[in-house]
Amino acid sequence: MSSSTDSPTLTTETTQLSPQPDTETAKPTKKITLKSSDNQIFEVEESVAMEFATVKSFFEDSPSTDTVPLPNVTAKPLSQVIEFCKEQIKFKANPDEAQKKKYNAEFVTEKSDKDLVDMIPVANYLEIKDLLDVLNQAVADRIENKSVEYVRSFFGIDNDFTAEEEAALRREHAWAYEGVDED
Amino acid sequence: MAMSLKKVWESVTNRRSSCSSSHVDSVITPQSYTESTPPPPPPPPLGAFDRLPICVVFQIVKLVGPNEAARLSVVCKSWRSLVSDDRLWMYFLQSYHHDTWNSVFFAETNLQKFSCHIAKSSFMRIYRQRVHVPGAVIVDVTLLEVVLAITSLAGANMLALSGRSATFSEFINIESPSYFRFRNFFASIYSRMQVKASTQPIVLSLPLRNDDVLHGKVMRTMGVEVVDVGGLKLTEFLREQMQQSNMNLRSLFTVRILKEKLCYVAADYENELSKDIPASLEVPGEGWFTLSKERFTTGEVLFQPHIAGVHTKGLHEAVALCMDHCHVVESTGDDAWFKSVVLSGGTACLPGLVGLKKVNVRVSSA
Numbered sequence: 320m321s322s323s324t325d326s327p328t329l330t331t332e333t334t335q336l337s338p339q340p341d342t343e344t345a346k347p348t349k350k351i352t353l354k355s356s357d358n359q360i361f362e363v364e365e366s367v368a369m370e371f372a373t374v375k376s377f378f379e380d381s382p383s384t385d386t387v388p389l390p391n392v393t394a395k396p397l398s399q400v401i402e403f404c405k406e407q408i409k410f411k412a413n414p415d416e417a418q419k420k421k422y423n424a425e426f427v428t429e430k431s432d433k434d435l436v437d438m439i440p441v442a443n444y445l446e447i448k449d450l451l452d453v454l455n456q457a458v459a460d461r462i463e464n465k466s467v468e469y470v471r472s473f474f475g476i477d478n479d480f481t482a483e484e485e486a487a488l489r490r491e492h493a494w495a496y497e498g499v500d501e502d
Numbered sequence: 503m504a505m506s507l508k509k510v511w512e513s514v515t516n517r518r519s520s521c522s523s524s525h526v527d528s529v530i531t532p533q534s535y536t537e538s539t540p541p542p543p544p545p546p547p548l549g550a551f552d553r554l555p556i557c558v559v560f561q562i563v564k565l566v567g568p569n570e571a572a573r574l575s576v577v578c579k580s581w582r583s584l585v586s587d588d589r590l591w592m593y594f595l596q597s598y599h600h601d602t603w604n605s606v607f608f609a610e611t612n613l614q615k616f617s618c619h620i621a622k623s624s625f626m627r628i629y630r631q632r633v634h635v636p637g638a639v640i641v642d643v644t645l646l647e648v649v650l651a652i653t654s655l656a657g658a659n660m661l662a663l664s665g666r667s668a669t670f671s672e673f674i675n676i677e678s679p680s681y682f683r684f685r686n687f688f689a690s691i692y693s694r695m696q697v698k699a700s701t702q703p704i705v706l707s708l709p710l711r712n713d714d715v716l717h718g719k720v721m722r723t724m725g726v727e728v729v730d731v732g733g734l735k736l737t738e739f740l741r742e743q744m745q746q747s748n749m750n751l752r753s754l755f756t757v758r759i760l761k762e763k764l765c766y767v768a769a770d771y772e773n774e775l776s777k778d779i780p781a782s783l784e785v786p787g788e789g790w791f792t793l794s795k796e797r798f799t800t801g802e803v804l805f806q807p808h809i810a811g812v813h814t815k816g817l818h819e820a821v822a823l824c825m826d827h828c829h830v831v832e833s834t835g836d837d838a839w840f841k842s843v844v845l846s847g848g849t850a851c852l853p854g855l856v857g858l859k860k861v862n863v864r865v866s867s868a
Contacts (some may be wrong), residue, residue: 451558455561459565474577479578495568495571
């Protein structure tokens with residue numbers, strides 16, 4: 320077993336993970352292999368994988384498996400989710416609410432709209448509640464006080480109302496249109 | 503859609519409750535995705551939104567708040583059904599609205615049953631109405647009686663000059679309410695107060711609400727607070743007290759008679775506790791009853807609801823808050839009308855109530 324300061328080995332070129340700092344305690348850790356829908360392999364430490372409730376229960380049901388297929392998850396959001404969970408584990412070991420808040424805020428601020436929205440189904444599917452909360456709040460912050468058009472393009476939603484229907488709805492909700500920002 | 507939303511909601515609640523145990527069945531199943539969504543695998547390369555489970559969107563909409571949520575109904579059809587969900591607006595009413603949720607819920611659900619004037623409406627609509635009419639609505643939350651509607655007459659200078667406080671009482675059975683009786687009741691207040699309904703505002707308690715009045719100018723200028731303690735609560739409280747003294751009464755009606763005949767509001771509750779002022783009453787068919795402390799502890803519940811295990815504001819606080827609301831709205835600078843506070847309802851007839859309330863109001867508004 321190699322030194323445990325290694326970050327999880329990734330057999331993919333598309334993902335960059337920040338290296339683990341050397342403060343990590345040195346003990347042999349079990350690795351778990353996750354396979355994304357686009358057939359990329361992620362090897363993560365067991366403690367990280369156990370942050371994913373879905374993966375955890377998968378192992379509880381079939382402990383002998385070595386690879387967990389994640390048919391709903393593509394590589395890029397998965398790598399970001401892993402990055403997040405690795406940090407959270409550090410905070411679990413060394414609770415520092417202020418640092419954690421700061422990290423969580425930075426984690427979402429630097430992500431593109433698309434990255435954020437892509438991560439949500441992954442966090443939801445893997446049942447990582449902390450991340451889901453952070454992401455939901457981030458998305459809520461980004462669409463707050465924005466126009467409907469902005470929200471549509473944010474989520475990539477097609478408008479399926481007719482012009483008349485939309486006008487009627489806008490009239491109905493006129494009370495809610497105070498203080499909308501320019502896009 | 504409604505069905506699938508229901509499912510999602512259940513799955514959300516299940517998820518929340520079984521958060522730590524995390525079994526496979528609590529994983530969001532494909533059914534909970536939006537209707538238009540194909541089953542997740544294989545996921546589309548870009549259309550992230552299609553894969554957002556409804557429960558997650560629900561969470562996001564909750565986070566953005568009511569105004570934003572209402573705007574989001576224009577985004578697309580599936581969002582419209584999502585943001586029209588009653589549970590969402592019940593949540594908003596609970597977290598963004600200053601009225602106590604109990605009273606809102608009671609008013610909007612129970613009271614609809616009997617009033618042909620109030621059509622059943624979604625909570626989204628209810629929320630909007632309450633945005634239009636801030637501080638509106640007063641309810642005495644007892645199922646059997648409407649009592650204790652605190653009614654302030656604003657701007658009635660004539661009253662302010664006379665400085666009197668009046669007590670009106672009207673006992674109305676909510677189960678067979680009569681709109682006309684309410685109207686007559688308020689008409690009698692207007693006439694006794696010598697003011698014109700067209701020029702002087704009056705606060706209606708919600709059971710009396712009708713949409714015309716609600717959207718009228720009148721309501722908008724008023725402040726209303728809710729006392730979640732009413733006649734029925736007092737009666738129940740008295741019965742409990744009597745049970746503790748080994749007086750068991752099957753009939754709540756008898757207890758009510760005792761309450762009406764023997765109970766009063768102590769001017770100084772603490773002081774009153776040290777006294778022993780028993781009083782007896784013969785209830786036909788039931789015999790003689792003697793009450794002592796119960797006589798004023800019952801009335802005290804109005805001011806200290808926690809005695810009866812109710813967490814709400816006391817009557818005096820409600821009156822003070824009403825005044826605050828009116829004060830905020832009224833820019834006339836004339837505070838004299840505060841002198842007239844109308845208490846209506848059967849409970850308002852408890853001896854001592856009017857005097858004590860005045861003292862308390864003075865204290866809490868100072």
